[in-house]
Amino acid sequence: MGYGNKHSVDHPEHFNNRELSWLGFNKRVLQEAIDERNPLLERLKFLAIFSSNLDEFFMVRVAGLKDQVKAGYDKPEETTAMTPKEQLMEISRYTHHLITLQDSLFTDSLKPHLHDAGIELLEMDEITHDHYNYLSNHFDEFIKPVLTPLAIDAYRPFPMLMNKSLNLAVTLESDGKKITAIVQVPAVLDRYISLPPVHHQDRCYVLLEDVITTFIHRLFNGNVVSTISPFRITRNADLTIHEEGAQDLLVEIEKELKKRKWGAAVRLEIKKGAIPEDDIDYLSNVMNLEKDDIFEVTGPIDYTFLTEFAKTLSEDRPDLVYKPTTSRLPLVLRGEENIFDTLQKRDIFFHHPYDSFQPIIDLMIAAAKDPNVLAIKQTLYRVSGDSPIIQALEEAAHNGKQVTVLVEIKARFDEENNIQWAKKLEKAGVHVIYGITGLKTHSKITLIVRQHHDEIQRFVHLGTGNYNDKTAKLYTDMGLLTAKRTFGEDATNFFNHLSGYSEKPDWHEFSTAPFEIRDTFLQLIQQEIEHQKVHGNGHIIAKMNSLTDKPIMLKLYEASNAGVRIDLIVRGICCLKPGIPGVSENITVRSILDRFLEHSRIYWFHQNGKEATFLSSADWMTRNMEKRIEVLFPVYDKGIKERIKKILLITLADNVKARIQQSDGNYEYVNVTKEDSPIQSQLIFTKDS
Structure with missing residues (x-):
């Protein structure tokens, strides 16, 4: 089926897979951590968001696919026709690529920039003798009392470790025998420890797990510590709620929430080079994980701590965060x-x-x-x-x-x-x-x-x-x-x-879901097709968080083939592919990631000059169309309609933070020349009175 055949628009090659598109979105979040135009501590926060996003993705989306595979479900999904197994393989490949980018960013860029700013996140072999003595005392006084070593033997099986917890697998030698224990890095303690400054201007920190690793032998008197292996597990955290049979939904959900921390493992994160192969095999076997479920990192395991770390640093370094903005009253x-x-x-x-x-x-x-x-x-x-x-x-x-x-x-x-x-x-x-x-x-x-x-x-x-x-x-x-x-x-x-x-x-x-919003949108798109046929001026601008609904995507392809100009602003998942001849050549898709999370849903239709404007709680996602109660509502006030249109046009003109989706599904920054003035939409809205 060639791209030029209009009857072949419903073809797997014309769509992006939902899960891979989401990973592409999270890569754009990572790009904000890379972007040196952002203040340094804001870059740390973007890296933390990237890490947190990935946690939730594995806890819900990857966990769901794994459940399908375990249940023997192999039906291809409806857009790209990928089976659950195929999706898991591609997710693993893509995620390993992103983890490599994440680690190199932190090690090669963010840490050196922190150093230049007088902020040191030190390894234990970089600390001074005074630092060592300080941490030795700190460990005994504040850390050791909180730690609980968990031995593993016939009487004490491998513990049920909490979701997203950071742990140390410790191999010990005792009387010529090798034994194993687990020490959980306590989440109740700060992940980073402040050290007395080396120089007047320096702020020095070490990670909690590194301090525990250095002094962990004090937990195992009479034994020799041979290896210490940091690891972290992510578990299935999606709730299974049987609503039909529930007498009290609140009670039912409370029961399920207690299980969330102990769901099946879906990911194992380990420190590269710090864990022997035997230990990797042991951990993956005990958690029933495959090789593709294991992710080696060179930097810290779990970057989500950087949110609080950046917040702590910003108290004394306002020059390293975004300048405060003031919201205005209408x-x-x-x-x-x-x-x-x-x-x-x-x-x-x-x-x-x-x-x-x-x-x-x-x-x-x-x-x-x-x-x-x-x-x-x-x-x-x-x-x-x-x-x-x-x-x-x-x-x-x-x-x-x-x-x-x-x-x-x-x-x-x-x-x-x-x-x-x-x-x-x-x-x-x-x-x-x-x-x-x-x-x-x-x-x-x-x-x-x-x-x-x-x-x-x-x-x-x-x-x-x-x-x-x-x-x-x-x-x-x-x-x-x-x-x-x-x-x-x-x-x-x-x-x-x-x-x-x-x-x-x-x-x-109103138009509401699950009963009619999709039909309303299909009718509005059809009207633009009719206007295009008669007047040649069909135009749609739509801004949303995600686009996955196949009936709407097929209707947009039909509109594109009729000549309707379609400008989509989709922050996250977008299963539609733009710019394909004979399929979507009149569609553009851009994603904007910046200081504020783009969350508004705006739907604008030219209607031969009448210009219908709608706002909604709903994205163009199947779940919003079929499984949620949503409201779509029109805007009638002329001044408000003009303001919303202006917002859309400024957003479409963004050439600083906008990425354009290419016909192969990849995103690239907007091409700009030296003659082009920078247009950063969120900055304009901040200044606009």
């Missing part, structure tokens, strides 16, 4: 007018973090205190640890208002946090619901019902991101506040549908 909120009165006159748009998230918090606090507010309803997917939103909801309930909150307790890796919030809210008198069986509620929506004189007012907030005041400073998202009647009616019906047994409502403005 102009319409800079007066003294009550926000409810303002919303009766106009919609209010937010582009976070450039626009402050504080007005959303203030709105919730005002609603909790306002005696005229009768009810508050909200969906919560991920919230911060000390959420002011939660506090406002509790106060509203204490003040006698009807407060209903959907807490999504299946939000991956936030399950435990959300269960605690759910219990806390229930104790405060809030009606807490957990959603609909088999679906995650991913929509971001708040409804405030207020009585004003003899009428009922409804105020609605809709967003692309979570009600999380912490991540709102780190993620780019969009939100809309409106008092439009049709939005209020849709919001009312939406919450009644979630909390009761009513069938899906007939919406005025």
Whole structure:
């Protein structure tokens, strides 16, 4: 099937594999750690993010593929037709490549740059005699009491080591016999230890595991330590929840969370050259791992500690981090007018973090205190640890208002946090619901019902991101506040549908998943095809986190073949391949990674000059179309539409942080000449008033 045959668009060569595309995204995260235009400590953070991302990928995606292989499932996936085994082989190959890049970056670039900045992360053979004496005392006083050596013999089998824990396998000689023990590097202690400075300007550190390794013989008096092998295991952490048979979903999830730390091993990380082959074979056998599951590193095992390390260093070295930015208030909120009165006159748009998230918090606090507010309803997917939103909801309930909150307790890796919030809210008198069986509620929506004189007012907030005041400073998202009647009616019906047994409502403005968002998008793309046929001006701009949904991708290929110009801004996974003649030659795909995590979902359609603009909680992913409750909503205000379009056009013009996907699926930075002015979209949005 040649690329020029329009009937062959549904061919494996025309798509990227989901898992390999994700690894490509994480490689772009690693590029931010490589990019010397970023401040040094920010580069350390990007390396930590890369490492943390990879942990989660193995705990969920790789674990899922391994489960399929164990179950004998060998059906190819629907885009690239790769079987689970084939995917695992390619994932291993690609990940080994990324680990090599990671280690060389840390050793050859980041550590020398830290040295130049007067910051030393030392090996134990680099420390002074005074340092050694200091650490010897520190080990005895602060570290040794926390350590627990675990012998392995007939009476004490190999211990069930916790997920993501760093450990030392110790081989001992006693009475001519070789014996083995495990010493876990305590997660309760800081991973790095500060040393007295050698020079006035130097800050010196050593890693905790290196100190334990040096003095570990003190744990095994009467034995000779022959080898010490650092290793780390990653386990399957995906929850298996049988929702249909659960009498109480919260209790069911709490049970499963206890198992998460002890799932089947899916990855073994070891220190290159520090572990004998016999020990590697022993560890892989006891954990039931294959050779491809073992990853040798030359730098530290597990770079996630660099987040806290960079934070510690930044306290004294603000010159090595991003300059602080100030979020602004939208102009319409800079007066003294009550926000409810303002919303009766106009919609209010937010582009976070450039626009402050504080007005959303203030709105919730005002609603909790306002005696005229009768009810508050909200969906919560991920919230911060000390959420002011939660506090406002509790106060509203204490003040006698009807407060209903959907807490999504299946939000991956936030399950435990959300269960605690759910219990806390229930104790405060809030009606807490957990959603609909088999679906995650991913929509971001708040409804405030207020009585004003003899009428009922409804105020609605809709967003692309979570009600999380912490991540709102780190993620780019969009939100809309409106008092439009049709939005209020849709919001009312939406919450009644979630909390009761009513069938899906007939919406005025919303389009929702899992029932109709995909159909809405397919219709909108088809309309651009029709406009292209008649007027020759079909154009689509779509910005999202990930693109995996095959029906939408095939429709985009159809639109491309009809001549519709399609500009996609996809931060992460993108299974669509652009620029293939006869398939996707009118499609461009770019990914932007920068200081803030690009998270907003924007869908713009030219519509022969009418220009329809939509925001959503949903990506163009199959899971969002079929397995999540999502909301797609239109933007009508002319000024807001113009601002969103301007944001899209600036993003498309980015030539500093944008990477363009090539027709083979690889990404390359935008080509720029000496004559081109640098355009860094996030920097422009930060400065734009």
